[in-house]
Amino acid sequence: MADTKKFLYVNRKAPYGTIYALESLEVVLIGAAFEQDVSLAFLDDGVFQLTKGQKTDGIGMKNFSATFRALGDYDVNKFYVEKESLEERGLTEADLQEITYEDENDDWAEKPSIRFVTRAEMADIMSEQDVVLSF
Amino acid sequence: MPYDVNGTAVEHDEEGYITNLSEWTKDLAGVIAKAENIDMNEEHWEVVNFLRDYYDEYQIAPAVRVLIKAVSKSMGPEKGNNKYMYELFPYGPAKQACKIAGLPKPTGCV
Numbered sequence: 413m414a415d416t417k418k419f420l421y422v423n424r425k426a427p428y429g430t431i432y433a434l435e436s437l438e439v440v441l442i443g444a445a446f447e448q449d450v451s452l453a454f455l456d457d458g459v460f461q462l463t464k465g466q467k468t469d470g471i472g473m474k475n476f477s478a479t480f481r482a483l484g485d486y487d488v489n490k491f492y493v494e495k496e497s498l499e500e501r502g503l504t505e506a507d508l509q510e511i512t513y514e515d516e517n518d519d520w521a522e523k524p525s526i527r528f529v530t531r532a533e534m535a536d537i538m539s540e541q542d543v544v545l546s547f
Numbered sequence: 548m549p550y551d552v553n554g555t556a557v558e559h560d561e562e563g564y565i566t567n568l569s570e571w572t573k574d575l576a577g578v579i580a581k582a583e584n585i586d587m588n589e590e591h592w593e594v595v596n597f598l599r600d601y602y603d604e605y606q607i608a609p610a611v612r613v614l615i616k617a618v619s620k621s622m623g624p625e626k627g628n629n630k631y632m633y634e635l636f637p638y639g640p641a642k643q644a645c646k647i648a649g650l651p652k653p654t655g656c657v
Contacts, residue, residue, distance in 0.1 A: 438654055441607070441610070441654040442654060444610075445610060445612070474606055475606065476606055476607075478604065478605050478606045479605050479606050479607050481604075481605060482601075482604075482605035482607060482609070482613075485609065485613045485616060485617060486610070486613060
């Protein structure tokens with residue numbers, strides 16, 4: 413498609429407590445229908461959105477962390493996670509859930525969607541975008 | 548008016564999607580299908596059950612494009628195509644089948 417733009421959704425907030433994380437995900441899902449080049453960035457407290465083993469029964473919220481695993485089906489498969497944000501919160505790559513997509517250009521091989529990048533690399537990624545939406 | 552499942556009232560929104568997802572039963576699915584003018588057969592159930600499993604795993608109702616791709620992967624391309632799915636659910640497989648499956652309206656579906 414000729415008019416494809418690069419969209420980056422920047423997620424900076426913890427998954428629950430505010431509506432930002434869920435709203436961001438909803439916008440990603442709606443936007444995915446328009447066949448744009450979509451990436452997600454997770455930094456600051458936003459890295460908590462991808463942690464595994466989330467349990468939300470006690471706060472009466474839907475555990476939407478499972479929905480990130482469906483995004484591969486929507487051709488959303490670039491999840492940039494900032495290494496410094498993880499470290500500052502005592503998290504490691506192993507604390508995050510596994511998210512994969514099937515690469516249609518490589519015989520549907522399963523590949524990881526999460527890419528760990530440094531703060532400097534994240535800045536480069538942001539500057540390459542046509543549209544940056546911050547949540 | 549709420550759905551009437553053997554005397555039990557089940558609330559729904561103005562478009563017919565049930566309000567409390569945990570109230571879903573097979574009997575309710577039959578009642579919703581009837582309201583949609585759909586006579587449930589095995590093929591319909593296959594899609595409805597597939598959607599419920601999908602929701603269980605991912606916590607969303609898939610968009611129609613994604614549903615068809617996923618059905619094609621798990622049940623084969625002879626079922627995972629527009630024609631087959633629209634024959635089963637003429638007013639939109641994602642919309643109607645999700646309603647019968649007791650899921651919320653698919654995100655991005657107007």
